[in-house]
Amino acid sequence: MIYSLGSINADHVYRLLHLPTPGETLAADTCTRMLGGKGANQSIAAVRAGACVVHIGALGPDGNWMRDALADAGVDVTHVTEAGTASGHAIVMVDASGENTIVIHPGANRALNPSQIEVALRDARPGDWLLMQNETNCQGEAARIARSQGLQVAYSAAPFDMDAVRAVMPFVSLLILNAVEDAQLLQEMSVVDVPMRLVTRGAKGAEWVDEKSGKAVFVPAFRVPAIETTGAGDCFAGYAVAGLATGFAPAQALRRASAAAALQVQRPGASEAIPTAAEVDAFLNA
Numbered sequence: 660m661i662y663s664l665g666s667i668n669a670d671h672v673y674r675l676l677h678l679p680t681p682g683e684t685l686a687a688d689t690c691t692r693m694l695g696g697k698g699a700n701q702s703i704a705a706v707r708a709g710a711c712v713v714h715i716g717a718l719g720p721d722g723n724w725m726r727d728a729l730a731d732a733g734v735d736v737t738h739v740t741e742a743g744t745a746s747g748h749a750i751v752m753v754d755a756s757g758e759n760t761i762v763i764h765p766g767a768n769r770a771l772n773p774s775q776i777e778v779a780l781r782d783a784r785p786g787d788w789l790l791m792q793n794e795t796n797c798q799g800e801a802a803r804i805a806r807s808q809g810l811q812v813a814y815s816a817a818p819f820d821m822d823a824v825r826a827v828m829p830f831v832s833l834l835i836l837n838a839v840e841d842a843q844l845l846q847e848m849s850v851v852d853v854p855m856r857l858v859t860r861g862a863k864g865a866e867w868v869d870e871k872s873g874k875a876v877f878v879p880a881f882r883v884p885a886i887e888t889t890g891a892g893d894c895f896a897g898y899a900v901a902g903l904a905t906g907f908a909p910a911q912a913l914r915r916a917s918a919a920a921a922l923q924v925q926r927p928g929a930s931e932a933i934p935t936a937a938e939v940d941a942f943l944n945a
């Protein structure tokens with residue numbers, strides 16, 4: 660079982676010829692609304708990878724369609740509560756060349772309370788996983804409760820914030836970073852005191868470091884014609900943790916995550932582009 664504590668956002672995507680300059684007002688060519696947020700994306704990736712996933716999060720009174728979308732994807736939404744504030748959302752503007760600017764309002768994502776997390780983790784068992792990123796509040800409390808119940812804790816340090824990393828670090832089994840976040844971390848500390856660190860390096864691949872033995876496994880990315888890399892890291896993280904939670908060895912879990920992300924970057928969108936385990940198997944066996 661994976662308990663996925665994370666953000667759920669309404670992504671409002673506006674496509675325009677060019678991004679507005681300060682003071683400019685533009686009409687968008689198209690506007691779409693879809694489910695987003697790093698937490699929701701990682702939950703959907705883990706479910707598509709074949710894990711059972713309980714999402715822990717919060718939405719506003721305007722968020723029922725997002726709860727339904729998560730549930731339709733197969734995520735257990737029992738512990739997605741309703742907060743007294745609007746749901747988190749993102750305004751995404753994309754120009755004709757694919758360049759984007761994004762504004763996020765965390766809203767209900769930062770209105771979680773520790774008692775909600777205690778209740779959600781009540782039935783968790785040793786060997787289960789807690790997966791988190793840095794788009795909610797209560798990460799430190801959740802990590803501490805999970806660890807005290809024998810869960811493995813995976814933390815995706817995005818968006819990167821050193822204080823947030825420090826708060827969860829004593830409880831983390833697996834720290835997940837992209838190349839930029841890894842460089843930011845190593846600037847702050849020379850010894851990373853976690854059992855395992857996973858660093859994704861875009862089209863180059865990903866690296867798995869066992870911090871105790873110093874042993875590292877490098878998994879190259881598959882060479883594919885990428886059209887959109889939004890959410891590749893979330894797809895990778897969800898697949899990697901699901902692989903570990905369902906019994907794959909790290910090297911195998913990473914290879915599956917790499918294949919899933921390779922399929923994801925060839926499709927438009929974020930969560931809706933995440934492939935199923937059957938698609939990943941077909942890709943690996945082709």
Ligand code: ADP
Pocket residue numbers: 837838858859860861862863864865879880881882883885888889890891892893895916917920921924
């Ligand atoms: P983030 O989205 O968090 O910045 P990365 O850019 O490191 O994460 O991408 C995560 C993973 O997605 C990579 O380790 C790789 O496996 C896969 N990936 C990303 N970009 C490409 C690409 N252009 N081609 C193939 N795989 C990719």
